[in-house]
Every structure is written in structure tokens, then in C-alpha cells.
Amino acid sequence: MSSNTRDDVLNHWFLLSIVAFILYNIRVAVYNLYFHPLAKYPGPLLARISPWVNFYHATTGKRPFWIWQCHQVYGETFRYHPNGVFINSPTAFRDVFNSKANTRKTQWYHGMALEPKSLNTLCVTDKQAHARKRRILNSAFSDKAIHSAEKYILRHVDRWNELTLEGDGKDWGAPRDFAEWVDSLVLDILGDLAFGRSLETKEPQDNPLKAVPHGISQSLKFINPVLHSPFLGAWLWLHPRGLKYLLDRLRSQASKSYRNFVMESLFRRIKEEEELQALEEENKRKDMIHYLLQAKDPETGVAAYSSSELLSETVLLVVAGSDTTAIILSALFFSLSRSERIYNKLVREIRSTFKFVDEIRSGTTLYACQYLRACVDEAMRFSPTGGSEMPREAGPGGVTVNGEFSPEGTRLSIGIWSLFRNDEVYGDPHVYRPERWIADEKAGVTEDDVARAKSAFFPFSLGSYNCAGKNLAILEILVTVARTLYRMDAQSIARQHSRRVQAGIRLGAKGQEDLRIHGRLSSC
Ligand code: HEM
Numbered sequence: 022m023s024s025n026t027r028d029d030v031l032n033h034w035f036l037l038s039i040v041a042f043i044l045y046n047i048r049v050a051v052y053n054l055y056f057h058p059l060a061k062y063p064g065p066l067l068a069r070i071s072p073w074v075n076f077y078h079a080t081t082g083k084r085p086f087w088i089w090q091c092h093q094v095y096g097e098t099f100r101y102h103p104n105g106v107f108i109n110s111p112t113a114f115r116d117v118f119n120s121k122a123n124t125r126k127t128q129w130y131h132g133m134a135l136e137p138k139s140l141n142t143l144c145v146t147d148k149q150a151h152a153r154k155r156r157i158l159n160s161a162f163s164d165k166a167i168h169s170a171e172k173y174i175l176r177h178v179d180r181w182n183e184l185t186l187e188g189d190g191k192d193w194g195a196p197r198d199f200a201e202w203v204d205s206l207v208l209d210i211l212g213d214l215a216f217g218r219s220l221e222t223k224e225p226q227d228n229p230l231k232a233v234p235h236g237i238s239q240s241l242k243f244i245n246p247v248l249h250s251p252f253l254g255a256w257l258w259l260h261p262r263g264l265k266y267l268l269d270r271l272r273s274q275a276s277k278s279y280r281n282f283v284m285e286s287l288f289r290r291i292k293e294e295e296e297l298q299a300l301e302e303e304n305k306r307k308d309m310i311h312y313l314l315q316a317k318d319p320e321t322g323v324a325a326y327s328s329s330e331l332l333s334e335t336v337l338l339v340v341a342g343s344d345t346t347a348i349i350l351s352a353l354f355f356s357l358s359r360s361e362r363i364y365n366k367l368v369r370e371i372r373s374t375f376k377f378v379d380e381i382r383s384g385t386t387l388y389a390c391q392y393l394r395a396c397v398d399e400a401m402r403f404s405p406t407g408g409s410e411m412p413r414e415a416g417p418g419g420v421t422v423n424g425e426f427s428p429e430g431t432r433l434s435i436g437i438w439s440l441f442r443n444d445e446v447y448g449d450p451h452v453y454r455p456e457r458w459i460a461d462e463k464a465g466v467t468e469d470d471v472a473r474a475k476s477a478f479f480p481f482s483l484g485s486y487n488c489a490g491k492n493l494a495i496l497e498i499l500v501t502v503a504r505t506l507y508r509m510d511a512q513s514i515a516r517q518h519s520r521r522v523q524a525g526i527r528l529g530a531k532g533q534e535d536l537r538i539h540g541r542l543s544s545c
Pocket residue numbers: 142143144155158337338341342343345346349401406407411412480481482485486487488489490491493494495
């Protein structure tokens with residue numbers, strides 16, 4: 022064949038390919054717009070046709086706000102993906118997340134896993150496998166386990182307070198970047214509760230583990246767009262075929278230090294467990310990893326977890342147990358720094374309820390501090406911790422959500438940020454107002470108002486997949502806030518937002534935080 026004829030053939034095939042590609046996309050667009058089961062729902066035109074729009078918003082870091090804006094424009098339900106809708110309704114949340122709902126976790130969760138082959142309790146999508154793993158995890162969060170963990174939480178909070186106050190505490194101490202400062206507290210607590218050792222990241226000396234919270238944020242920020250991308254399936258396929266190796270090499274230093282920390286801590290803890298076997302039962306330290314190591318398969322009696330499953334479960338505990346609690350504490354102190362009225366009211370409640378700081382521990386007195394709990398709930402509403410949504414899809418045979426039927430495989434999403442800022446439920450959703458959680462006729466808040474607010478409030482999710490660590494998290498937050506504000510006056514030196522939220526994940530870059538807090542001894 023002459024070179025001219027070969028060029029003609031190539032040009033011909035090239036043109037044909039382009040025409041075929043265009044025709045294929047037109048066909049897909051027409052189907053998605055007019056014949057797809059979700060065709061009746063409104064939404065941005067391009068998002069209804071193509072999954073790339075949703076992906077684009079995930080890369081911007083502002084997807085929760087895009088979702089909220091779309092609800093303002095298109096109403097309660099809008100189509101954000103050819104095969105998915107967002108629904109901003111408390112009823113829809115219950116329909117999708119209740120234990121009996123015919124819905125399932127999507128492939129998104131497999132992408133979240135460190136090792137897609139060793140899925141942890143959060144990432145496993147098979148319901149029976151999840152129930153088995155969750156039973157084991159529950160033993161690490163039983164009332165007894167939390168009760169025995171409390172003394173470690175208190176010890177860390179007390180030391181953190183001591184370090185916040187400088188010298189004799191009579192003058193304002195040097196301002197601290199609150200986001201980082203709270204990260205160190207939460208990580209030290211987590212280290213003690215999970216691995217039975219204090220990580221000492223709040224101590225002044227240099228410590229490579231101080232980079233761990235940043236490593237966690239970076240890893241989450243990196244994976245978030247991938248999870249929302251149309252190439253997630255290919256990503257999961259490639260992961261065991263070389264992609265994992267490549268990613269490990271490209272990882273940032275902070276992300277590496279977080280991974281190494283988890284691995285080292287776990288392997289060190291496994292060794293210690295062997296030594297602990299020789300001790301009397303009451304002298305054994307029963308931290309979270311202890312429960313995982315001791316778990317047995319009920320049928321075979323052998324260890325329930327392989328070492329890669331243990332690692333995967335440990336990663337979950339570290340991420341779920343640190344980033345979330347730190348975000349809520351940060352959001353709460355940030356909101357207090359913006360309102361003298363709320364700050365003073367909370368301080369009054371804490372200082373009038375307890376006579377001594379040591380009385381601030383789990384128990385009816387702490388849990389009866391109504392305003393404290395309202396401030397925490399309002400922080401969880403105001404700055405929800407998870408990503409934009411907890412992705413679910415309709416199971417076999419489809420499911421009815423909010424009165425509308427969706428066939429199997431339809432993505433059914435509820436934007437957490439949008440739901441917690443739903444105008445119809447909260448009236449003034451963009452205002453941090455703890456009073457909305459306490460019925461008080463004089464303040465104009467009725468029982469019905471509180472019930473309505475609670476009807477849309479699911480900070481720890483709902484059903485079988487709800488947060489395993491919720492009681493621990495609440496205790497940690499309550500004692501940290503109460504002991505800190507009992508002991509010291511806190512003051513913000515800047516009035517801008519401390520933490521921007523990127524798809525539910527903190528940016529938290531060093532030096533970019535605006536909320537700096539310093540304390541001085543309280544007069545009580
Ligand atoms: C204020 C703090 C916290 C909030 C708001 C929170 C919220 C949540 C939410 C919404 C989920 C469901 C995620 C999903 O389905 O995609 C979840 C799951 C989970 N959380 Fe938390 N969490 C917090 C603290 C903690 C702590 C301190 C721990 C333990 C160290 C923890 C351990 C877990 C675990 C193990 C799961 C997976 C449960 C399962 O899938 O069965 N969380 N959390």
C-alpha cells in the first residue's frame with residue numbers, strides 16, 4: 022500500500038472514530054435526559070447527562086456547598102449524576118438508612134479502604150460480613166470498655182489544659198493555633214485508647230507523630246475526588262495490579278508518616294499482647310486493639326482477623342476516632358469565640374454545676390448539663406464531620422424513598438451539610454444557636470420545635486451502620502469542653518473561620534488557621 026493510501030485509510034478510520042464517539046455520546050445524552058428512570062428529576066443539565074460534573078465538583082473541595090446550592094435551585098430532590106439523586110429530607114434519610122431499608126453501601130466504600138481486599142467494618146458492603154465485624158468492634162465500645170477508658174481521657178485533657186495555661190496562669194498565655202492544638206489532644210487520647218500508649222504529640226518537644234493528623238487529612242483529601250469519579254471501577258481494578266505500588270511511592274511525607282505510625286503501632290501492640298497474656302486478668306490493659314486481637318471466629322475458634330484485616334480495622338479506628346472529634350471540638354470553640362452570649366451562658370452552666378474540676382466525668386451530672394450538650398449538638402449540626410454524603414444505592418427490586426420508587430442500583434444520596442442546614446426544619450440554619458435544642462417557652466422554643474430539629478439530625482448516622490464510637494466521642498467532647506472552660510477563660514484572638522471544610526474534610530494546612538486561642542486561669 023502506498024503511503025498516500027495508508028494515510029487516507031488512517032484519516033478515514035480517525036474520522037469514523039470521532040463520528041462514532043459523537044454519536045455514542047448523543048445517544049447516551051438523549052437516553053439520560055428522556056428515557057432514564059431518573060429522567061423526571063430536575064438538576065444541572067450536564068450533571069444529568071454525564072458523571073464528570075459530579076467528579077469536577079469533588080475536585081474543587083466545595084461539593085457540599087454545590088449540593089446545597091442545587092437544592093436551592095432545583096428543590097428537595099435533584100439529579101446530580103445520570104444515575105443518582107440528592108434528596109434533602111429527614112424522611113428520606115430514615116428511608117435510606119434504617120436497618121431494614123433495602124439499600125446498600127456503594128462501591129465508594131471499597132475505594133475508601135487501604136486494601137480493597139481487606140475491607141474494614143466501615144468499608145465492607147456485604148451486610149452479613151458487616152454484622153460479623155461490627156459485633157467484634159462493639160465489644161471495644163461497650164459501656165464497660167468506655168468506663169475503663171475514661172481515666173485516660175481525663176488524664177490527657179488535664180495535661181492539655183495544663184499546657185494551654187502558661188506559667189501561673191494569671192496572664193493570657195501565648196495564642197495557639199486551635200485546630201492543631203486540638204488535633205494533638207485527640208490523637209494522644211486515641212493513641213492511649215487504641216494502642217495503650219500515649220503518643221505525647223501535645224508535649225512541646227519535637228515529635229514526628231505531630232504530622233499524623235495532617236497526614237490523615239491529606240490522604241482523605243486525595244482520595245475524595247477519586248471516590249466520586251467515573252473511573253472508580255478502573256481504579257479498584259488497577260489497585261492490586263500495580264497502582265498501589267505507584268501510590269505508595271507518590272505519597273507525601275505526612276501521609277507516609279501516618280501510614281507508618283498505624284503499622285508500627287499495631288505491630289508493637291501485637292507483640293505486647295503476647296506478653297500481656299502472662300498477666301492476671303485484672304492487670305491486662307484492655308484497649309481497642311486488645312478486643313480485636315482476642316476476637317475469635319465463632320465457627321472455627323481461630324483469630325477472627327488476619328493481619329491485613331487487623332491493619333485495615335486499625336486504620337478505621339485511627340481515622341474515625343481522631344479527625345471527627347477534632348472537627349467538632351474545633352467547630353464548637355470557634356462558635357463560642359464568635360458569641361460572648363453563648364460563651365458566658367455555657368461557662369455559667371459549667372461553673373455552677375460542678376464544685377471541683379474532678380467532678381467533671383461521665384455520670385448523670387455531666388449528662389444533665391443541658392446547655393453544654395446543646396452546644397455540642399449545635400456544633401455537630403453546624404460543621405458535620407463526614408463527607409458530603411454516605412453513599413447508598415437501591416438494593417435488588419428497588420426501594421421507595423420519600424414516596425418515590427427508585428430501581429436497583431440508583432444512587433440515593435442525602436447531603437449531610439444540606440440536611441443539617443435545611444431551612445424548613447431549622448428556620449435559621451446558618452446561625453449557631455444552641456437554644457434550638459432546648460424546649461423553653463420563655464425563649465420561644467416549643468417541644469415541637471425541638472422535635473422537628475431532632476427529626477433531621479443524624480450526626481452519627483442511623484441503623485446498622487451507625488457510628489460505633491458515638492458514646493466515646495460524646496464523652497470525650499463533653500469532658501474536654503467542660504474541664505477546659507471550668508479551669509480557664511478562653512479567648513479567640515481572631516474572628517475569622519478557623520477551619521474551612523473541604524467535602525467534609527478539613528483543609529487544616531499549617532499556618533492557615535485563623536482561630537487562635539489562649540487561656541488564663543478562671544476565677545472560680
Ligand atoms: C463527633 C465525633 C464523631 C462523629 C460525628 C462520627 C460520625 C460517624 C458517622 C456519620 C458514621 C457513619 C459513616 C458511614 O456510614 O459512612 C461513623 C462510623 C463509624 N465511626 Fe464515628 N463519629 C465520631 C467519632 C468516632 C469515634 C471517636 C470513633 C472511635 C474511635 C468512631 C468510630 C466509628 C466507626 C468504627 C464507624 C464505622 C461503623 C460501621 O460502619 O459499622 N467514630 N461515625
